[in-house]
Amino acid sequence: MSQSTYVPEEPLVKGNHTFASITSLIADIPEQPTPKWWYIAFGISNILLGVLLMSIGYLFWEGTGIWGITNPVGWGWAIINFVWWVGIGHAGTLISAILYLFRQGWRTAINRFAEAMTIFAVICALIFPGIHVGRIWLAYWMFPLPNGMQMWPNFNSPLLWDVFAVSTYFTVSLLFWFVGLVPDFATLRDRVKSKLAAKIYGFFALGWTGGNRQWQHYEKAYMLLAGLATPLVLSVHTIVSFDFAVSVIPGWHTTIFPPYFVAGAIFSGFAMVMTLMLIARKLYKLEDIMTLDHIEKVNMVILVTGNMVGFAYIMEFFIAWYSGVTYEKAAFINRAMGPYAWAYWTMFLCNVISPQFFWSKKMRRSITASFILSIVVNIGMWFERFVITVTSLAQDFLPSSWGYYSPTKWDMLTYLGTFGLFFTFFLLFLRFLPMVAIAEVKMVMPQADPHHTDAHKGDH
Amino acid sequence: MSTTPNTYWRSLNELARNDEYRQLVEREFPENASELTDGYSRRNFLQIMGASIALAGFTACRKPMQKIVPYTRMPENVVHGNPLHYATAMPFMGSVTGLVVTTHEGRPTKVEGNELHPDSLGGTHILHQASTLDLYDPDRSRGIRQGDEARTADDFAAFCASTFTRDKRVAFLSEASSSQTLNRLKRQIAGRFAASTWVTYEPFGEENVLLGTAMAFGAKRRPIHHYDKAAVIASFGDDFLAAGPDSVRAAKQLAKSRKVMSTEDGMNRLYVVESNYTLTGTNADHRIRVKESEIAQALFALAAALGADGFGGHTNAFTGNGDIARLAADLRGANGAALVTAGADQPPAVHAAVAAVNAALSAVGATVTYAALPFADAADQNAAFRALTADLAAGRYDALVMLGTNPVFTATGDVDFKAALSAVPAVVHLASHIDETSAALPSNGWHVPRAHYLEMWGDGLSFTGAASVIQPMIQPLFGAWSEIEVLSTILTGSRTGGHDLVKQTWTGSDWNRILHDGLQAGTSFPAATVRLTGAAAIRAAAEALPTVSGLEVAFKADPKLIDGRTANNGWLQELPDTITKITWDNVALMSPTTAAGYGVEFPRASILRAPADEEPMVAVNVNGKTLELAIWVVPGHADNAITVYTGYGRTHAGRVGNGIGVDVNPARTSSSPLFASATATRIRRTYPIASTQDHHSMEGRPLIREASLSGYREKPDFAAKMVKVPGPIDEAGQPISLFDEQTFPDHEPQWGMTIDLNACTGCGVCTIACQAENNIPVIGKKEVKRGREMHWIRVDRYFSGDVNGNPQVVHQPIPCMNCELAPCEQVCPVAATTHSDDGLNQMTYNRCIGTRYCANNCPFKVRRFNFFNYPKTWLIEGNDPEVVQMAMNPDVTVRFRGVMEKCTYCVQRLNRAKIETKRATGDSRKPADGTVKTACQQACPSDAIYFGDISDTESVVTRTKRNERNYLLLEELNIRPRTSYLAKLRNPNDATA
């Protein structure tokens, strides 16, 4: 009845910030002079981007033969990278959507750039299905477009499901991200000195006034989007996993793949969020918004999903043994002890062993540990895709056609190049867009509660 | 046409090699050297053929001028798009085999066996199938040259007129030839010159066999084996199934008694005594592995055991050997239906002994008959060749005429033919390429381009004596000459066309009938009556044979390249060896135990280990020469022995064959060309080998299902019962699936195939036939090494049993299975691979975007992907690609980069047959059973492939599918393959077991 009974929860924003200080903390970044490190980082990213374009150009000129792919291993790094990037692209929308529905206030600190990361990761991913085909210039045949041949795509093909799943996911994530940005664009519109900048931000703000009649529909829309994105984000990697699960190849033909892929995606996605978050909060002094509590929460998610993935690894072996199918058994003996055992155990170490450190609170709250492990996890997740894609194909049914896959320099350069693309986008984002959802952060500040002030005045 | 000749299809990236080669070309083909003799300059020759990939438009100028008769009842005038079929015959090592050649608008594109011909009976071997590519080899010599100067036909005629005068001493060196016309001219030559000698030089010919029979019977006789009449066959180092003059007939006859279709059927029993694992060895019911030098000893021990004339009381290391004893018992038990053979490369004494043994088994007249060869020279031609070389070197001849042959390359190390050449005032060499011998000619020596058999008139006798006329399918591409044309020019001083020369020989015969049928009906060698007279001589020769105690090296003719004559043929170079699956190289073959001595472990690859990128090497010191070769382990190879193949390491074969492998001829000696004592040491260097199958074991999987004859009789359906298909079975007897499958319309035939693993010898002719029929590109060693081989039908080879002891080998041809519930189709995002109404799993090339998902999801891994624009490098960019383009089958699309391809049961043949049937019958699209054949089926010499309409319950293929031996590969996946297999059987001697 009195404020003595009123115990405000642990504030999500540390330090005693006002609305104005929050605004300036984030919205002034585009106004500040560009830091030197940014130019350096951007330069490097651009070089890598050049590498990407060059390797794609050569691929286009010569053919997929420049890669290590062969018979029987028809899919190599291209598909591995695709799955890896898509996986990373899961965290953003997951944080924005699912955590939003679960009313996890702490998401506001990281959702904006997690979403940005998602979009850029999915862009990197989308490159590969496009270029890995033999006749790149005809890749558009995968879309159901009316054409002279009167042909339609084959709707039975998991690869086609992929096309729909990933492009839908990309579109919805983009919309989600943009909707979230609109009020912040307005903030920038109303702050920046430069006329041109004001015009540009204003254009994207679409005339947002912050009127409650807008907020009413806006919140509804955001809630609905979250509701839609939640099943979507779970469906994407499920469908990606169908590429493998729907086939007949031992080691691919497995019902555990959908949940296992989704868990893996969240796992790697959160790891990437962690990596980027740690960099961003350091560079832009956002320790008050991206607090240790956030880091710990993200680490908890990594620990949980890591163990889910580990469970899946072990369950695969059990099923292989339990099924009694010769080929299935052989496939897993091959994984753990075969020519690619090194890849398998790298994966196992990175994905199953390393997250176990996060059982200790000290580790969960240690910046260094979080940073290192987040990178280790993503290495591990790349190897997971390598193990699944390559080992299963290299040794399947007929020993006569067994082979060994090894990548060429072009495989590696293309992969390296996608980092150039990713960081080029990401740096531009850091430089010109609010990397934290300003309005949403304000919303979770205690002052934002209309009754907060009364509580302080105590006239109840 | 690009100005820089590309590196052909050896390699896609080695463009560096171009300049070097261009110089070679410029030196060898001066501008005017490429003038065609038929009045078309090279330039408008190309215009006529068109620079694009379009394959038509050539007929106009290439149609033969003389009247030749089509094989089929088709009208003489060409209907565009409809191929014509002509009978002809391919000469090889002194025998011709009757063939039927498919020509499209005047371009021969494919050869098939001639069913009327006793030595073909419709079958072919790899060299027949690959011969079309030799015709269109752009590296062929383009014109007559003297030294480096181009000469015209008239120049050459003038030269002959002035040089070959009666007062001259002339030597002739020719390949073995049964050509009646050639031998007619040969006889004319005999008295023509002051002194003349004629030597037949055939490095791996039958001279030893003839010398052996001469030793035994007092005259050269050719043994003709009747494998179909033999219940027990014992081969002593005789790889009679490998491509050779008689191999098609042998395969046909052997397979006849191995097609066990019911438990009542019997089956012959094949013993093979050999060192290296050969094709014939893999088909043996019992294989006795001994060193090459011991084969003779094993034979003599057998001869003694059987009491053959001259071997009474003979003893050697194999006397009392259990295997030999049981073999002897088995042979004797066959009373008359037994046959013993020996490899043509074995010394004469061995063949003499074989004659004695066969006589002792009273096989003569039953399983073996002897023929007197009208064209055989009485003298020992091996000795004659050595003598000739010496005489030439000593300047005892004014002129040398070489009709074919490449002695500079093929002669053994102790015979310096190159040096001999320089001592001869006038030399004429007839050769298809500027080969080692033509390149070694003295500066005034003449090179005359040799005609391919598909572009020349000729004649000859088959191995069993059937007389054929060789009729050309096309005008000589590069103004080439045939042997008989050169000979007659030498005799008369002016050129007479081959047609007239042959016609003269055949005056009085039913010329048109012979051309039509491809042979003179009813001709064959009469069985010569033989009496074993040389018992003592045989015994003496036998006991004089050397043996090797320590490590020995055996020099064998390569099964694909023979003495190197086909080294420039990409199809053959890329055809995996039947045992090692190696392409584009020769290696040092040895047993696991021997290899272990050099620190090489076996197996090379297993489920737990990937093969090393490069192979270890040995330096083999033999006869004072050193051969550095990659070590390749062959389970079942005799221990303490190394086998190497000849025919590699050529320097003037052409862009395909140059520098492939190592030339082992220098290490051979004429005294013992087959084997020699040697020492070997492991060297540090390693060498990349492109093998298409790394794994030797089936990993215990039921892929090839095999039983002994007795086991089969107890449990005839053992194969089908080997795998339990899970889940309930629907009324159609198929495992149920989650959805209602599509059904196939009744008005369409339903194509299906059965492959009889018991008849299949594993020779690989199906692969080449498929390659020729379906325009499959050759991609070169580098790409094969990466596992990108393009063959639509491959022959899998697995070893079973004790790999360190005497393992068995099984072969399994794997084409596309055309699964009814094909896993490849459902995963294609653009529906580029779909199912047709007649049950084909078809590829739509122009819809394919190349995701390779279908190949990933194919359990048999039979889909092939164009990782690069393979055809480009040899169909568009070559220094005159139009020539190679002529070899293409216009009925089959040439696939572009980024497109998936695969076997579709030769859909072009099926649709042609359906259309013709529909035109004939009016409604039915179902061709009569047996009227449509796939390329692999038609080529198969042992008729191991059955194909037809499985909706017709009485068709042959349907009946084979009802056979108890029938089983489906990976049936448990419920993909319902249309291709099934008949399980393999062996007929071991229980006494041996």
Added chain:
Amino acid sequence: MSSTYAVLAEFKNPGELMKAAETVRKAGYTKWDVHSPFPIHGMDDAMGLKPSKLGWLVFGHAVLGFTGAVTLLTWASSIAYPINISGKPFANFPAFVPIIFELTVLLSAFGAVFGMFFLNNMPRHHNPLFNSETIRRATDDGFFVVIESTDTLYHETKTAELLRSAGATLIEPISA
């Protein structure tokens, strides 16, 4: 008169703003709005706004996406160009599920976003509100009530008075 578009009043904090909103509503104004840097819980009730219609828009789009997808897939693969693929039925519904799902979600998302823009009549780059410098702070830390001059109850002084009584810390007219 006509030169004034609306009157703007600033309030200290969300709580004050909420009270003001209730006052204005009770006074019976209709053409007015409150502006804040973030949505304020309970403000909809304070202003007496009816619940958003957006849900229905989205549902409509969802139905459109679903039926559209079903039609496209069945028509294309079993009517327009039926092909025997792996012996599966032409209309192979289990295989269609993923794409149907994706298209449904996609269309719904379009409905949600563009529906919201529509209801908020966005984009609208020329809003008289922007003539005021003060209101810019509505996207930072300002809390405003804006009553449009076109409201029937609007009166230059009375309205200002009402707002002041509601605790406005600043009152200024916005020119049209």
